[in-house]
Amino acid sequence: MEFRGVMGGLYRISEWIMRLSVINLLWILCSIPVFFFGFMGLVSQSPDALMSTLPILAILTPFTLFPATAAMFTVARKWVTGEEDVPLLKTFFRGYKENYVQSMVGGLLYVLIYTIIIVNYFFYIKQGSTLKVLAVLFIAFTVIITISLFNFFSIMVHLHMKILQIVKNSILITIGNPINSIVMLLCNGVIVYVCLTKLNFFLVVFFMGSIMATFSFWQFNRSFTKLQMKQQELEEKEQQKLAEAQAEEAENEAEDTTAEKESDKHKSDENEKNR
Template identity: 55%
Template sequence: MEMRGLMGGFYKISEWIMRLSVTNLLWIVCSIPYIFLIFPVIVAQSSDALMTSLILSSIIAPFTLFPATAALFSVARKWVMGEVDAPLLRTFFRNYKECYVQSMVGGILYVIIFTILIVDFRVYLVKLESLQLISYLFIALMALLAVSLFNFFSMVVHYQMKTFQLLKNALLLTIGRPFRSLSTAIMCGFVVYISFSSAKLMFLVPFFTGSIVAAIAFWNFYAIYMKLQQQAEKAAAAEAEALQEKIDNEGIEFLTEEGHSAKK
């Protein structure tokens, strides 16, 4: 029996708190090796310790963080598509296993590109002081690459494609839909900023931040997907109508020619 009124509202809120927190905790548990390596980056006092932690965490990320994030997006996909009662553990771990190789390979390529952009950013910011303004371009490129990474995870759990097709389509989708990409970057960036803005809100990180970001990112991706589907259906309907009209016209011409022949 469905609860209604104020108690029903509290019950639904508590359900969503449970869904978001459990999924977020699963994501963190499956990313523990990466978290152990990235944590010193937050508290690093020296540049040498910072670089060492970044290098080690970047190496381990494709094998831990990226498959866990793909599994996280698989649960977010269920929510966005209306399957809010989908079993969390089964959905998460099934997709963790199924998407492991693709997310790992894609993760390696994304880590390489991110590394190149970060190195270029530091070079222009520190070494080439006269060209510091160019460093902001690399920040924009990293933000764009982050959105394409979200689209990549969304496609991994939504399509059956080869890895390089997913990577290419994720980049094309990000560039081809700039307003959606911007909204994804702003909303996800806002969630991350709020989560790390003060010590009082740091509890969001282990319980909500990852799952909320995944839900927002997949929601934006799914909106693009549905629009493309509608456009494809309209184009197919228009093509079928044009083909039917052509067949009807050819049939009329054939009957007309037959009529002329009979009169002769």
């Protein structure tokens, strides 16, 4: 039964609330160790307690949070590309299984990158005024890598590539589309801020991850579609140029053939006259 008017709008809103909340709950349940230690670190009064949870989070994240996030992006991809009525549980766990190895390896790579950036940042921040400037550079690296994470998951669930190609392309897309990257960072930052500061973490539990995944993949898909259209236009122009070159070459060959025939005819006429 399909509702129309106000009732239809309310029904669609409630349906999307259900979809977003179910996927977000699955995401949290599959990443429960990361969220548990992360929550314990946030509520602790001591900064040392928060710092002590970071190594634990670094170890757990590639094996739990990254595969769960890849599964969430798998569902978000279906929604953005028009498949809104997909079975949520089946699609989520299929995405979890299919992308587990790549997401885990990608998680290890990103943890390694973040570790290198953090170690270098604290090293240079303790140096003299000249070398302190390099610490700002590593902050910029942190922002780029953070934005590339969203593109990493979008590329993983949308295209078939090897893990190093996914990481490389996610960073290149981030750098190559600065406006889209800034928009993605700001919007996701607003989502995180609102979810962490309003309604006592209610939004974190039911909506934060799924909304971020859906928006991030929508942003990526929009940029990717534009890139495909530009590439298609360039290919069409190249094909048109090639066709024009072939036509011109064929015309030149025809002219040369005609000229040769006329020359042969002229020679034969001269020979007849000489006879």
